[in-house]
Amino acid sequence: MSAHPTSHPAPHPARGLHLIADLAEGTAEALADPVLVERVLRAAAQAAKVRVVGLNLHHFGPQQGVTGVALLAESHISIHTWPEEGVAAIDIFVCGPHADAWAALRSIEAGLSMRVAAAQAIPRLGARR
């Protein structure tokens, strides 16, 4: 969780940046673990240098998926997992010049021991908070 990423491009110059990433090759055990998902969300927020104002998790049952969303002063980070397929869908939507969405994504990859299968970065409108 370095504060100054070097392996990814700098954040998009638009004030709102939304990273959408689908991750693969996760273990069923990790992806069905709500405690881990919450820890990963909080670590991602810390890596992005954003402030968590709320956090909500839902576990669909033993060996089943987890949905978690961190509400941020700068928008949100969400994780949805499908343990049976080893995949997770990640959204990192952050606003402001100091938020580092790419650092959050690297933190989530590392925290869940997964790799990014597909990702895109989308600038968002009106992003001032």
Place this chain on the structure above:
Amino acid sequence: MSAHPTSHPAPHPARGLHLIADLAEGTAEALADPVLVERVLRAAAQAAKVRVVGLNLHHFGPQQGVTGVALLAESHISIHTWPEEGVAAIDIFVCGPHADAWAALRSIEAGLSMRVAAAQAIPRLGARR
């Protein structure tokens, strides 16, 4: 909130569909109203025929923005508002053959009395829940 949309394309055949929409021309009053934002989130979920498993709202203060996320059995719907600019950023990420993301977007447009300034539909991987 018709069950069978006619004015938008049918949902993407991929099982996960993520609509990203930036809305404009909202009133400052509506966009600073957390009660309205919660009602709009719940109506959007109903329009999409999805199930809310959690809901979290944060109001940044009087006359300030609201962040709300509905956690769904089918992923999530989020709304971030910027009353001072009359804009809102919407995400509707739904999985499964019955979820109607476009109906949710129309419901949010109507509920907030705004218009879509930019939107895109992104198929997401591994979408089975």
